[in-house]
Amino acid sequence: MIAPILKGLLLGLILSISIGPVIFAILKQSLTNGHKAGYVFVAGVSISDIVLLFICNFFTSFFVMALSHKAFIAMLGAGFLLVMSVYTLFFKKIVFSEGELNKEKILRKRDLFKIFIAGFFMNILNPSVFLFWFAWTAAISASAAETNSPLIYRILVFGTCLLFVLFSDLLKVALAGRLRPKLTIQNMIIINRISGIIILLFSAALFYGALHY
Numbered sequence: 001m002i003a004p005i006l007k008g009l010l011l012g013l014i015l016s017i018s019i020g021p022v023i024f025a026i027l028k029q030s031l032t033n034g035h036k037a038g039y040v041f042v043a044g045v046s047i048s049d050i051v052l053l054f055i056c057n058f059f060t061s062f063f064v065m066a067l068s069h070k071a072f073i074a075m076l077g078a079g080f081l082l083v084m085s086v087y088t089l090f091f092k093k094i095v096f097s098e099g100e101l102n103k104e105k106i107l108r109k110r111d112l113f114k115i116f117i118a119g120f121f122m123n124i125l126n127p128s129v130f131l132f133w134f135a136w137t138a139a140i141s142a143s144a145a146e147t148n149s150p151l152i153y154r155i156l157v158f159g160t161c162l163l164f165v166l167f168s169d170l171l172k173v174a175l176a177g178r179l180r181p182k183l184t185i186q187n188m189i190i191i192n193r194i195s196g197i198i199i200l201l202f203s204a205a206l207f208y209g210a211l212h213y
Contacts, residue, residue: 008157023172026038035173042170044115045119053137082207
């Protein structure tokens with residue numbers, strides 16, 4: 001079945017190139033904390049996508065109920081991003097020496113867990129991601145209903161999509177890692193501030209959108 005695979009690739013392409021706070025967070029984690037942190041953050045994002053897809057496909061009534069509270073969800077997501085941006089801009093300090101910037105940061109299990117949770121919630125509390133999966137699940141389900149194997153059709157579409165997005169996120173981590181040897185303390189400070197400002201802007205956009213739901 002080529003059609004569902006092509007739809008999955010298209011869907012994955014749309015999701016992977018969409019500009020949001022997650023893509024900047026992936027790059028920042030990879031640059032500041034190394035490949036392992038970037039991969040763990042991506043894992044958190046991927047698991048949240050799977051959770052949303054599961055809800056969309058098997059708990060439609062719950063999802064519709066959650067969708068009716070999208071203003072609250074938007075406020076919650078905006079608050080989460082606001083806290084992250086404030087911490088990044090005003091409290092997080094760059095403590096690496098010039099020599100340490102070219103080395104992978106040693107992370108404890110609890111550090112990796114925190115990074116995983118940050119990736120999970122940054123993605124799952126983003127209403128645009130929530131609505132994205134809801135809209136496409138409805139559309140793909142309608143197309144699948146016209147085939148002889150609706151379940152297989154949906155598995156192929158969403159499986160291909162998730163694999164494509166995961167591959168693109170892992171590629172972002174790998175490409176970001178190539179920049180590490182060129183980093184300086186001053187560049188790290190600039191990256192930190194830009195990341196904080198970008199997350200703050202997305203937080204403001206979510207707050208504004210929540211007020212108009």
